Structures are given as structure tokens and as C-alpha cells.
Amino acid sequence: MTRLHNDPVKFVDEAIEGFVAAHAQHVCQVPGGVIRNTRSEKGTVAVVIGGGSGHYPAFAGLVGQGLAHGAVIGNLFASPSAQQIYNVCKAADNGGGVLLSFGNYAGDVLHFGQARERLLREGIHCEIVAVTDDISSASLDELQKRRGIAGDLTVFKTAAAAAEEGYSLEEVVRVTRAANLRTRSMGVAFDGCTLPGADDALFHVPEDRMAVGMGIHGEPGISEQEVPSADELAELLVSHLLKEVPDVLVSANGSRAAVLLNGLGAIKYEELFVVYRRVNQLLKEAGIEIVEPEVGELVTSLDMAGASLTLFWLDDELERLWRAPVDSPAYRKGNSKPVAQIDGSKLDAPVEDTIPPASEASSEAAHCISEALSTIRQLIDDHVDELGRLDAIAGDGDHGIGMQRGAVAASEAANKALSSNAGAGTLLNLSAKAWADRAGGTSGAIWGVILNALSVTFGDQDKPTADHYARALIKAKEDVMSFGKAKAGDKTLVDALIPFSQTLEQQVSSGDDLANAWDKASAAAAEAAEATADMIPQIGRARPLAEKSLGTPDPGAKSLAMIVGAVQNIIQSHQR
Amino acid sequence: MTRLHNDPVKFVDEAIEGFVAAHAQHVCQVPGGVIRNTRSEKGTVAVVIGGGSGHYPAFAGLVGQGLAHGAVIGNLFASPSAQQIYNVCKAADNGGGVLLSFGNYAGDVLHFGQARERLLREGIHCEIVAVTDDISSASLDELQKRRGIAGDLTVFKTAAAAAEEGYSLEEVVRVTRAANLRTRSMGVAFDGCTLPGADDALFHVPEDRMAVGMGIHGEPGISEQEVPSADELAELLVSHLLKEVPDVLVSANGSRAAVLLNGLGAIKYEELFVVYRRVNQLLKEAGIEIVEPEVGELVTSLDMAGASLTLFWLDDELERLWRAPVDSPAYRKGNSKPVAQIDGSKLDAPVEDTIPPASEASSEAAHCISEALSTIRQLIDDHVDELGRLDAIAGDGDHGIGMQRGAVAASEAANKALSSNAGAGTLLNLSAKAWADRAGGTSGAIWGVILNALSVTFGDQDKPTADHYARALIKAKEDVMSFGKAKAGDKTLVDALIPFSQTLEQQVSSGDDLANAWDKASAAAAEAAEATADMIPQIGRARPLAEKSLGTPDPGAKSLAMIVGAVQNIIQSHQR
The missing domain is CATH 3.40.50.10440 (Dihydroxyacetone kinase; domain 1)
Incomplete structure (x- = not known):
């Protein structure tokens, strides 16, 4: 160990x-x-x-x-x-x-x-x-x-x-x-x-x-x-x-x-x-x-x-x-x-990101999103072992620790962005980069894609509405599927993201407010995540033998469902 | 493991x-x-x-x-x-x-x-x-x-x-x-x-x-x-x-x-x-x-x-x-x-030992000694884990495997010597060298000293008598103490070797035949070996903390007692 x-x-x-x-x-x-x-x-x-x-x-x-x-x-x-x-x-x-x-x-x-x-x-x-x-x-x-x-x-x-x-x-x-x-x-x-830090072997x-x-x-x-x-x-x-x-x-x-x-x-x-x-x-x-x-x-x-x-x-x-x-x-x-050495200290330092100006409404939304990222960070912290164990059944057990690194990095990037008065779009963009960069792995890249879809849809001027959320999550679903090449039924996060984004869009189109629509979409995601337990996994790095993970939900679908469930409370409190 | x-x-x-x-x-x-x-x-x-x-x-x-x-x-x-x-x-x-x-x-x-x-x-x-x-x-x-x-x-x-x-x-x-x-x-x-081969960690x-x-x-x-x-x-x-x-x-x-x-x-x-x-x-x-x-x-x-x-x-x-x-x-x-390589195959090959001629009586004794070494080999094989465990309590756990390597090597050397008609002294000398060389460790060297004391006392001409055995084992005791610097009460093999050799000598001097004398000496060794469990160890590579091995006999004393006990049967059968 x-x-x-x-x-x-x-x-x-x-x-x-x-x-x-x-x-x-x-x-x-x-x-x-x-x-x-x-x-x-x-x-x-x-x-x-x-x-x-x-x-x-x-x-x-x-x-x-x-x-x-x-x-x-x-x-x-x-x-x-x-x-x-x-x-x-x-x-x-x-x-x-x-x-x-x-x-x-x-x-x-x-x-x-x-x-x-x-x-x-x-x-x-x-x-x-x-x-x-x-x-x-x-x-x-x-x-x-x-x-x-x-x-x-x-x-x-x-x-x-x-x-x-x-x-x-x-x-x-x-x-x-x-x-x-x-x-x-x-x-x-x-x-x-x-x-490191896990209770049992992979x-x-x-x-x-x-x-x-x-x-x-x-x-x-x-x-x-x-x-x-x-x-x-x-x-x-x-x-x-x-x-x-x-x-x-x-x-x-x-x-x-x-x-x-x-x-x-x-x-x-x-x-x-x-x-x-x-x-x-x-x-x-x-x-x-x-x-x-x-x-x-x-x-x-x-x-x-x-x-x-x-x-x-x-x-x-x-x-x-x-x-x-x-x-x-x-x-x-x-x-x-023998060859010459280079001076490591002379290597180009990474360029700091510039923060474009944002509307007051978007800055306000940025605070709300930062709060959500902090909630997500806490949620993942509390469930890191559980997610690791799920992943260890058929995968390499890194899902918990990867999500944790990503959520920590995204939340820290959001806080830093807030202190420079970033709008919602810029804050999400920086959080997306931080998540993907620090988490690594496929799930890190996918969460980068999801946050980026929100960033692009929200921008730094609009006050994000229920419609923004609905559009952003449909875009997230499409981007993730195009990026990860996963289809519905492949036993991945996509299996939860599809019903989540579609339910959200349907409810918002039919006039639900964001909190209600999110509530229903979140329930759909949770149900879909649990249902992956009955699927035969088709793709993925560490899943050549389907039977090995039959009976356990996909950790990516599971963590998506957990996250959208936890964000529900924040949306509700901000809507009031 | x-x-x-x-x-x-x-x-x-x-x-x-x-x-x-x-x-x-x-x-x-x-x-x-x-x-x-x-x-x-x-x-x-x-x-x-x-x-x-x-x-x-x-x-x-x-x-x-x-x-x-x-x-x-x-x-x-x-x-x-x-x-x-x-x-x-x-x-x-x-x-x-x-x-x-x-x-x-x-x-x-x-x-x-x-x-x-x-x-x-x-x-x-x-x-x-x-x-x-x-x-x-x-x-x-x-x-x-x-x-x-x-x-x-x-x-x-x-x-x-x-x-x-x-x-x-x-x-x-x-x-x-x-x-x-x-x-x-x-x-x-x-x-x-x-x-390797042990049931549990050292x-x-x-x-x-x-x-x-x-x-x-x-x-x-x-x-x-x-x-x-x-x-x-x-x-x-x-x-x-x-x-x-x-x-x-x-x-x-x-x-x-x-x-x-x-x-x-x-x-x-x-x-x-x-x-x-x-x-x-x-x-x-x-x-x-x-x-x-x-x-x-x-x-x-x-x-x-x-x-x-x-x-x-x-x-x-x-x-x-x-x-x-x-x-x-x-x-x-x-x-x-860059330097020149040497040709490993050109290194001096070790010189084969020459076998001096022996009397018929000594050759006959050599057969009996070879049989004893084969019995010892079997005995150690059967108890290798037990000796290792005893040694692991305060030492480094190598006593079993070391004795095993030594006994195997000595027995093989004896068989080889027999096939060249070696006398008792030469057979014991070659077995002593093989034991010390192949077993390594302090116990290997000590068993080399013991077998060598027998070899020197027996020579290749005499028919070994009870008196030879008694003298040889007193010599063995003295050589081991001078070689290993251990005194009585140091919780080593010496604690069993002293009563064994002294009892053997006393019994032989007082007219006992070898089998009877060996029987009593062997009982004395067994008792003394068990008594080491109550001693506070004084010396030895791996015994800085006395309390650690209190309550367990010294593995060297224990294996000596076991060996002289097992040889008893052979002496008895040959005396008849």
C-alpha cells in the first residue's frame, strides 16, 4: 500500500x-x-x-x-x-x-x-x-x-x-x-x-x-x-x-x-x-x-x-x-x-490570463456559480472514496481522486476569477481549464468540456436565465459526445447527461422555472446513473471484460448525477 | 512477500x-x-x-x-x-x-x-x-x-x-x-x-x-x-x-x-x-x-x-x-x-580436493557418518520453518534456511567423498568446509568448526571409538567458544554444547558405551536448549533488546539439541 x-x-x-x-x-x-x-x-x-x-x-x-x-x-x-x-x-x-x-x-x-x-x-x-x-x-x-x-x-x-x-x-x-x-x-x-489515502487496494x-x-x-x-x-x-x-x-x-x-x-x-x-x-x-x-x-x-x-x-x-x-x-x-x-545544460529558470513563465470586463448581472451570476463549484468540491471530497471504489471495480480506480483534483482546481480558479471581478463566462472558462488541466484523465477533460459549454453560452454580459442553462447543457451533451465518442448505452457519463439535458430543456420549454426544471432533470439523471448498473460496458480504457463491472453503476454517470443533485439547492436558494 | x-x-x-x-x-x-x-x-x-x-x-x-x-x-x-x-x-x-x-x-x-x-x-x-x-x-x-x-x-x-x-x-x-x-x-x-518459502513475514x-x-x-x-x-x-x-x-x-x-x-x-x-x-x-x-x-x-x-x-x-x-x-x-x-574487459571463462577454476587413502575401519566409519549427515539433512528439512520462526523473534529469521543450506551441502559433500573412498576424517573435513561455505552466517561457520573438530580427532586411520567422540566434542566446544567469543549464558548454541560435550565425556570416562553416553548427553543438551528461553541474551548480531527474545529458546541451541537427539538412533543401530 x-x-x-x-x-x-x-x-x-x-x-x-x-x-x-x-x-x-x-x-x-x-x-x-x-x-x-x-x-x-x-x-x-x-x-x-x-x-x-x-x-x-x-x-x-x-x-x-x-x-x-x-x-x-x-x-x-x-x-x-x-x-x-x-x-x-x-x-x-x-x-x-x-x-x-x-x-x-x-x-x-x-x-x-x-x-x-x-x-x-x-x-x-x-x-x-x-x-x-x-x-x-x-x-x-x-x-x-x-x-x-x-x-x-x-x-x-x-x-x-x-x-x-x-x-x-x-x-x-x-x-x-x-x-x-x-x-x-x-x-x-x-x-x-x-x-494514497484510499482504504483498500485497487x-x-x-x-x-x-x-x-x-x-x-x-x-x-x-x-x-x-x-x-x-x-x-x-x-x-x-x-x-x-x-x-x-x-x-x-x-x-x-x-x-x-x-x-x-x-x-x-x-x-x-x-x-x-x-x-x-x-x-x-x-x-x-x-x-x-x-x-x-x-x-x-x-x-x-x-x-x-x-x-x-x-x-x-x-x-x-x-x-x-x-x-x-x-x-x-x-x-x-x-x-557531454552537452551544454540549459538554465531552467530562463524558461518562459506561463502567461497570466486576462479578465475581460463583465456586466453587473453576469458578475452576480459568477458569485452564484462559484458557490456551486465550492459545493461540488465539498461533495466530491465527501464521496471521493466511494467514487474510487466504483471505478476500481472495472476501471483503474482513479475517478474519485481525479474528480477531487478537478473540483478543487476549478473552485480555486473560480475564487481567483471572482477576486478580479470576472463575469460568469470568464469564470466558467477559467474553471473549465483548471479542471481539465489539473484533474487529467478522460473525466477531467469531459468536465472541462461541460464547464466550457456553460461558459460559451453564458458569456460575460447576459444575466443567465433558465433558457441559458437549458441551451448550455444541450451544448454540453453534444460537445461531450463529439469529444468522447461515447454513445448512449456505452455505460459512461453520457448515459446520465442525455436525460439530464433533455429533461431540463423540455421542462424549461414547457414553462417550468429553473429550480423546478433542474429538480426533474436531476431526478432523471440519478435514475439513469443507477440504470447503468444493468448495462454491459462497451468502451473505455479499462473495461475489456464486461462482466466485471455488471451490477455497479458507471462512476462518471454517478458523479454527474450527484453533482447536479447538489447544485439543485443552490439554484433553489438563489431563485427565491 | x-x-x-x-x-x-x-x-x-x-x-x-x-x-x-x-x-x-x-x-x-x-x-x-x-x-x-x-x-x-x-x-x-x-x-x-x-x-x-x-x-x-x-x-x-x-x-x-x-x-x-x-x-x-x-x-x-x-x-x-x-x-x-x-x-x-x-x-x-x-x-x-x-x-x-x-x-x-x-x-x-x-x-x-x-x-x-x-x-x-x-x-x-x-x-x-x-x-x-x-x-x-x-x-x-x-x-x-x-x-x-x-x-x-x-x-x-x-x-x-x-x-x-x-x-x-x-x-x-x-x-x-x-x-x-x-x-x-x-x-x-x-x-x-x-x-522465500516461509509462511509469514520475518x-x-x-x-x-x-x-x-x-x-x-x-x-x-x-x-x-x-x-x-x-x-x-x-x-x-x-x-x-x-x-x-x-x-x-x-x-x-x-x-x-x-x-x-x-x-x-x-x-x-x-x-x-x-x-x-x-x-x-x-x-x-x-x-x-x-x-x-x-x-x-x-x-x-x-x-x-x-x-x-x-x-x-x-x-x-x-x-x-x-x-x-x-x-x-x-x-x-x-x-x-573505457577499459579492457577480462574473459571470465579464463579465471582459475577452483582446485578439486584430493582424497587421501584411508583405513578400512575409517572408511566404514565414514559410511556411518555420512548416514548421520543425511539424517541431519532430513531433520532440518522437516524443521526449517520452526527454526526460522524461533530466529525471527529476536534475530533475522535466517537460522532455518541457513541450517538447511549447510546440512544439504554437508550431506552432498559426504556422499561425494564416500564415492572416492574417503576416510572419516577427510569426509568430515569436506563436509565441514561445505557446510560453512554454503550455509554462511555465524551458525554456518560454527557447524564448520564442530565438524572440523570431529575430522581432526578422527583422522583417516583410526576406527572412531567412544573416546574419540568424547574428545572430539570437547574440542568442538572449545573451538566454537574460541571462534565465536560466546560464553556460557550468552544464549547461544554454546549453552547446549557445553553440557552435551561435558556429559558425553563424563559418561564415557565412567565406562558408558557410546550409545548410552550419547543418550544422556543428548538429554542434557535438550534440557539446556530449552533453558535458554529463560536467559537474557547478551550477544549476537540482531539482539540489542533482550526482552524481545525472552521466553523463546535460542534457535542455535535448539537445533544442536535436535541434531544430537536424531543422531542417537544411528549410533545405537551401529553399536548393535
Whole structure:
């Protein structure tokens, strides 16, 4: 379990601060993550990696000469926001374009994709290679659906070594894709980790059992069995991985592979070496030449008890790139050539937002909205564990903590905006940005979209009416569906947002006042949220096995229903 | 817990095999441990480190350019044998003498001391610096009694960097002693680790509690308290360490310190960074300049949940040595200069023992002794958990597994000796060497001494009589007491060995046959072993707090009594 923390909401920020203090010789902090503090050749490609926190050395520990130019640091097990990704890319860019690489999870795909579009709009060449090494997460013919686990390292390393050699972005993409296609991993788990401040682990595996193919956030695997001997585990992993060596991957002059035996946190070095002993024997018996293997903790999940084996099938070019030197906080090999350091304190400071003037009516509404955001913050604080538990059943358990970070950030941004006399639209806009940026994850982005829809509809001049609310929430529903690609019945927040926004609009159109209309809409949302318990989940990062979450409501739908329920009182009191 | 293993008795051997396979570019295996596989300058000092296994990266992971020249690898949490240490020193020696450095534990002090004496006798200059950084393990005026924990790294690093610079052995000793005096650590623990194959952890800390100052094998600390916040832990550790900065340690031009925040296994990187954030603030507030800090897993205890903070107070020379490059399997910094590799396969193979001719009577006795060793092996197998549990109460829980490794090795050596027609003396001599060498730890060495006393007394010509046995066991008692420095009443194996050997001698002198004499002696040993439960322990590596083991018999006395009890049947059947 995670024992050492202060306020759990600040865990990731404080970890980053400590990490940067400890590794000032390698990295400097920028909004959203860290970048190398060494100067790269002008015109070379910048490799930016990232994902949720809790996986150290991934991702921040892998920034440095010969590895990533920057890492975007999301909340625990939650993807970073598009804003964070954009910020890190802007800071890391050397003028040669940016390669984005990350594990293939829905939230990351969404946000890195958004960030890429924004960079392209601004004329920065940007490409994406999502890592799909986990053979247990989808079949070979659905390779593009596979998750990324410890194979992250071989793919990132390839991209970065190629960038260091001066490859063009197109060439970096070619070789990084090749590395991803030649990287195959398989993992097992014995027990889950506990998020800071949580009462229980994200998941458990029954004692004396091993979950085969379980993902690094506890995503369901392919089977369960008794805990094997170390040799039997080696045989299981090697035999599965050797089943997936397409002819095309075996180079003409014999099979060569880099081998990674990765511990997820609580499986320790001596155990890994006992397993590696047999892995080494088996691969040699299979005629495979092992090139610079790594045995240790490369991609972790806090103190999860688990391990994975990765084979990275090499050709001459990939072998050269794999052997190239690295000097990063948590991964070092060979001798890196000396280069100039940059002065982190000279990096551009983020620009403060300007607050446009607002009408008195809109300023008044801003106070009411700020009060609502503060209520939401309190509500989420009170239910953070419950939401985390709901999410842990089929997901990665980060919904409570993500919502908490978002609500805190939005409420703080609202207070700050109020002190500058912001109108309702500007206050909502700043709160939307703060929520999306600080919460991370898919739910963070979605709440950013919802608040933004309100912001755009309200503006800074009008006095928001029932009609504004109705229109804003219909827009929110449409924006969320277009952004998140979720349909009704996918067992997401959309399943509550549709009846909520439609009921609100119908009631307002038929002449109800806001409080009454909201009351009915809120009841519809609550009912719909509970009904998600009976649905079979269709999409989402961590839900490949439908049966796992049958019988529990979707945490996103549930928190939406809770929030609109709590806001009801404020609307009622202000209407009087 | 340790989940992945095959036969627990082979755990360490298999871990070494896997480690060497994974790090063939850094190390090669020699009997007793590993040495660098790069060539060092002729005439430079070799730094040989070592201790029990289970602490990776300590000790084998710290062998390489800029760090140790060799590491001796003991059994889990048990010191290596003098033979192992001698072997590694012989292999690592570059002609400039050997510095031995290790954590200050009784078993290690004993065995490294013995190895040093043997090297000196052979004309190899050899000195010892035992690491004593743990401020919780004894008061400042008993500094020489303190244990070594994560400060091992700063002391080893200093010694090795000085050796790399060409310092003479005398100068290496000077600077290594200075580093040890300027290195102070303090640790905390939340839960213990489970040895491979054991049913339960070595120790537990009550849930929601933290043991302050607990050692890396669960040795008692100074107090217990609620689990603090990360900031509070940083404040606790820093405040204690800053109380121990003698004026002489603060260099004239300001206070500089290397800082190590070490995780023992299950406290993970993100948590350590959150703690380090506050450590960094506090040290800066205290005006201390932090030089190249390290946050991570440097000296572990399998998956023990604990952490420690180390301050290494630098002067100019020590700072230069701390900053020097290292290229070892688990610790790397800077750029090491390219040097030639050695060919591990060309290292001297150990010489096979020659078997001198024996009389028929002695060969017959050898069969009987081999049978006894096989019985002992079975007996220990059956009681390995019980002995481990007894030892875990006040010690480090390795007694069961150590005895098991020793008994297996002795029995196998005896079988091999039999197949070459060895006499009783030679068979016992080879079994003694095998037991001491393979079991490691203090108990391993003591059983080596006991079997050796039998070997010397029996020789290869005589038919062993009751008188031989009586004399041999009196010799064993005297040798063990002289070797282990334990007196009657110290709550060790000696407390059972004294009444056993004296009763045997008295009964034989008064005309009893061997079976009857052994029977009475065995009863006396059993009674004495049980009586150790009422004694207050005086000595031993892991027994600073007497009350902790009151009420349980000493595991060494207990296993001696069990063994002599089991041998009784064989003596009886052979006498008939």
C-alpha cells in the first residue's frame, strides 16, 4: 500500500517537486511535466512521452540524453490533459517536430490526439506512436487495441536514439513503429496497489493465485491460476511470447532480442533474477541471442505485486539504437557525449490570463456559480472514496481522486476569477481549464468540456436565465459526445447527461422555472446513473471484460448525477 | 512477500545465476561471489564488499568501474563464509592490497576478520572498514557498535573512487574511515518481508504504526508511533540526523552533504519523492548544500516496507570521490573511462580436493557418518520453518534456511567423498568446509568448526571409538567458544554444547558405551536448549533488546539439541 503522503490530492504535485529537486542535473519542470535540462541539436526531433503517474521510472524518470526530451505527467493512473501535453511539447520542441509516444489507453489517445491537432494548427510537425506491446490485452488481429506496458521503454528508447542520431520526424516515426511492432510483453499479477489515502487496494488477486495477463492498472487478463514456481512463470511467459514471433520479425542473420524482465513494485530484484535465470536458459535454448537485457523496475504500478517479460526483436538498425547511450534519472547505459545544460529558470513563465470586463448581472451570476463549484468540491471530497471504489471495480480506480483534483482546481480558479471581478463566462472558462488541466484523465477533460459549454453560452454580459442553462447543457451533451465518442448505452457519463439535458430543456420549454426544471432533470439523471448498473460496458480504457463491472453503476454517470443533485439547492436558494 | 522462487534452499544460488546472466557486461562469477569483468590498473587497491543476500542492489549490484571490485554474496540476510570472502578477494586482488567493507554485523565482522587473517598470512595486504551509519542502533559514544544500513553505499563509493584514483591501501583506509565517520543514517519500517518459502513475514509492525529506527532485518529500533504524513517523516529523519553533526564534520567553507533517501522495497518511488521534497526544503533551510542526491532503492530488504535517510557530510576530497563516475549493474553516474574487459571463462577454476587413502575401519566409519549427515539433512528439512520462526523473534529469521543450506551441502559433500573412498576424517573435513561455505552466517561457520573438530580427532586411520567422540566434542566446544567469543549464558548454541560435550565425556570416562553416553548427553543438551528461553541474551548480531527474545529458546541451541537427539538412533543401530 502507499503509506507516505500528505494531502492525497497533492500527491502527484509533491512527487514531481521532489523528483525535480532530486534530479536537477537531468530535468527541469515546465507546466504539465518535465523536459531535459540539456540542450539538444537544433532541428532534431523531440520525443515527448507521458501518461498517468504511479509508474515511475515511467515517465518522468526516462527524460534525459538518449531518451525522452520531455515527459507529460498525469495524475495517478490518469492520462495528462491535452493542455499539459501541449505545454511540454512547446517546451521540448527543437524545431525538428515532435514525436508523441505513450501507452495505448483511451484517455491518453484522446488527449495526445487533441494536443497533436493543436500543435499542427500552430505549424509544429507532430506524429504519434502509441505503444501496444501487451499480448494479453487483445488478439493479434486487433493489435491496435492492445495496451502498452513495459514495452514502453523499448519503443521510447528507439525513438529517442533515432532523434539523437538526427533522423527526420518521418524516419523517427518509421523506426518507432517498427520497434512497437517488434515489441511484445506479457505480465502477471499477484496483488494490487493502494492509491494514497484510499482504504483498500485497487484490486486483489485471491491469495495463492496469479492473474495471467492482468494489466498494470488491474485490467482483466486472460486467466487465473495457482502461483507457479519461478521456473514455471518463466516458462509460461516465454512460451506465450515465442508463439507471437511472426516470420517477418526474425532477421535474416538469426534471432536477436532485447529482453526486459520488469517488476511492478513489490516483486523484488532477487526474485526477478531467479525468474530471469530460467528466461535466459529458455531463450538460449530457442536459439535467440539476448542483447543488453534489463532486469529491474522499469514501468511500475506503485507497489503492485506483478512482473512482466518483454521481448524486443531486433534488426541491425534497432540493435544499434537499443545499444545507444542513455543518461536519464532512472535509466542509464554507456557514456553519453557531454552537452551544454540549459538554465531552467530562463524558461518562459506561463502567461497570466486576462479578465475581460463583465456586466453587473453576469458578475452576480459568477458569485452564484462559484458557490456551486465550492459545493461540488465539498461533495466530491465527501464521496471521493466511494467514487474510487466504483471505478476500481472495472476501471483503474482513479475517478474519485481525479474528480477531487478537478473540483478543487476549478473552485480555486473560480475564487481567483471572482477576486478580479470576472463575469460568469470568464469564470466558467477559467474553471473549465483548471479542471481539465489539473484533474487529467478522460473525466477531467469531459468536465472541462461541460464547464466550457456553460461558459460559451453564458458569456460575460447576459444575466443567465433558465433558457441559458437549458441551451448550455444541450451544448454540453453534444460537445461531450463529439469529444468522447461515447454513445448512449456505452455505460459512461453520457448515459446520465442525455436525460439530464433533455429533461431540463423540455421542462424549461414547457414553462417550468429553473429550480423546478433542474429538480426533474436531476431526478432523471440519478435514475439513469443507477440504470447503468444493468448495462454491459462497451468502451473505455479499462473495461475489456464486461462482466466485471455488471451490477455497479458507471462512476462518471454517478458523479454527474450527484453533482447536479447538489447544485439543485443552490439554484433553489438563489431563485427565491 | 517473496512469491517467486523454486526450491527455497536454492534461491540465492539461482538469483546469482540470473544476476550474472543479466549483467555479463559488468560482472563475472567466482566461487563465493562476483568480481568486475573489467581490468583494473595493476597495483591498485581492490575494494571487496559483501554481506547477506536480499539487499539488492547491495551487494552484487554495486560491482563495476568506480565501485566495488568484487562482492561476496552470503545467504539471505546471513554473512558469507570466510572461505567465500577469501575466494572473492583472491580473484579481485590487483596487487595493491584489498580493502574489505561491509555493514557492521557480528557474523560479517567474524567472517571478514577470518578471511583477512588468512590473506595476511598469504602476504596479501588487507584492511577492514565496517560501516556504522545507523544512528538508531547505538549511542554516539558506542559508535563502533552501530549497524550499517544504506550508508554502505557512500562508504563503498568513497573507497572505490579512491582506489580508482590510485590511492595506496593506507590512503584508501584513511578516506574510507573518514567517509564512514561522516555518514549517518536513520530508518523506519512499516512491515517486514517474507523469506522465500516461509509462511509469514520475518516481523510485523502493527497496522497504522511505524517502527522508528528499526534495522533492515527487523532489528528493534528506538520507538514506535503512528504512521506520520510524508512531511512529518521527513521532519523526523532530518531532525534526528541534524542532531548528530559534530563540529568537526562541518567543513570550513559551509556544510555540504550527499543525501540518500532509500526505499527498502515496498515504499515506492513516488512516495519517496514526496518525502524527498520536504527533506530538500529542510536541508536547504538549515543552510546545507546538497550534492548529487539519490532517491531510490539502494539497499533493500526484499519487499520490506521501510525507508531510510542518509547524510554524507562532505569535504573537498570526499565530494570529488562522491562525484566520480560509476558504471555498475545497479548504480551508474557520469561517464566511466573505457577499459579492457577480462574473459571470465579464463579465471582459475577452483582446485578439486584430493582424497587421501584411508583405513578400512575409517572408511566404514565414514559410511556411518555420512548416514548421520543425511539424517541431519532430513531433520532440518522437516524443521526449517520452526527454526526460522524461533530466529525471527529476536534475530533475522535466517537460522532455518541457513541450517538447511549447510546440512544439504554437508550431506552432498559426504556422499561425494564416500564415492572416492574417503576416510572419516577427510569426509568430515569436506563436509565441514561445505557446510560453512554454503550455509554462511555465524551458525554456518560454527557447524564448520564442530565438524572440523570431529575430522581432526578422527583422522583417516583410526576406527572412531567412544573416546574419540568424547574428545572430539570437547574440542568442538572449545573451538566454537574460541571462534565465536560466546560464553556460557550468552544464549547461544554454546549453552547446549557445553553440557552435551561435558556429559558425553563424563559418561564415557565412567565406562558408558557410546550409545548410552550419547543418550544422556543428548538429554542434557535438550534440557539446556530449552533453558535458554529463560536467559537474557547478551550477544549476537540482531539482539540489542533482550526482552524481545525472552521466553523463546535460542534457535542455535535448539537445533544442536535436535541434531544430537536424531543422531542417537544411528549410533545405537551401529553399536548393535
